[in-house]
Amino acid sequence: MSQKKKISFIGTGVMGASIVRHLLKAELDVTVYSRTKSKAEPLVQLGAQWASTPKEAAKDQDLIFTMVGFPSDVEEVYMGEEGIFQSAKQGAIVIDMTTSQPTLAKKIYEAAKEKNIASLDAPVSGGDIGAQNGTLSIMVGGDEKIFEQVLPIFQLFGSNIVYQGAAGAGQHTKMCNQLLIATNMIGVCESIAYAFKAGLDIEKVLQSISTGAAGSWSLSNLGPRMIKGDLEPGFYIKHFIKDMKIAIDEAERMNLNLPGVKLSKELYNTLLEKGYGEKGTQALIKYYELD
Known part of the structure; x- marks a missing residue:
């Protein structure tokens, strides 16, 4: 996948912020959203664009990453009134990196498919240290051809990246x-x-x-x-x-x-x-x- 793709990252907490820094270091076009704007301010100072809602963050983007807290947050970020699916374009790829429910990953996959959007569940392991060092383990579920497209981006912040199988397999x-x-x-x-x-x-x-x-x-x-x-x-x-x-x-x-x-x-x-x-x-x- 070309590294000129437009990327959004929703959720800039302990790990998300470090991942975004790797994307910015690679000189990618990155838009960020966080419920607490102050968490994203250092990233904006590094060159990220700020969006006021997940809906705004997803508009016209090629890749949309999410890393939020709980399954309820994931569902709201994707399917809420100000959610990703309200604005994401056809052909976009959504990648949920939250540790969440396998059943929800499958639900998002099916909802995305109806909108001609691709979906991956890609939770990570390695904690704050792995995120800072770009050595995260990334476990990916979804369509393998989509995984292969996103792999060059995953490699910017992960070192052990394994395709696990169909939607939900990453979460399992x-x-x-x-x-x-x-x-x-x-x-x-x-x-x-x-x-x-x-x-x-x-x-x-x-x-x-x-x-x-x-x-x-x-x-x-x-x-x-x-x-x-x-x-x-x-x-x-x-x-x-x-x-x-x-x-x-x-x-x-x-x-x-x-x-x-x-x-x-x-x-x-x-x-x-x-x-x-x-x-x-x-x-x-x-x-x-x-x-």
Whole structure:
């Protein structure tokens, strides 16, 4: 796909803003929209155009990316009175990068098809660090020929980009990702809590265990943040709880019981009740009250 295409990006939060910076660095024509305009101001200063609604952002654009909070936000952004489908031109491609419901991804795909618009569901993994470094993992569902058209753009901010299958397959793959993170985060926190109670030098412990069989992205990247007390979000707890609920609901539809993620959701709900919803997922360490 030519990099002269006109692009809109709706949702300039922690990860979305970094993705837009990569698009601007590639000297692409980018229009942005965010519910909170102040979040987009630094991007406008870098050369992005501002739109006041998703409808305005989508008008006359070739590629329309979305990365918002919850499935209800996705539905509103696409199908609301000021939504994308009110103005997107025929032949446009919409790409939802929100972690959302596979069933909603299929609904958007069908609604787009009726308007002669192509649709991809393309959730990502890698957090704020991956977005900043342009090394996100991108899991894509939709028509493969559309995926191939968008791939050069994905490569501007992703390093592990895999076509997963038909509409909804990207979201199902992201659920597999979130299930691993949910249970792994319990292990990371309990390992650090154990090291703390045993009076060990936790940084030395991480040095020993992070490259062996126990190694994981969460241990290597979020473990040090836990030790430093850095709870700022690469990914919000409130959004992670949303993801776990989606995974549990989808699993129930498939008659699959997932006790691990149910426990993780219970622990995170405890933190949400204590006011940690706007903190990063590494704040689970607060459950163990080490200070």
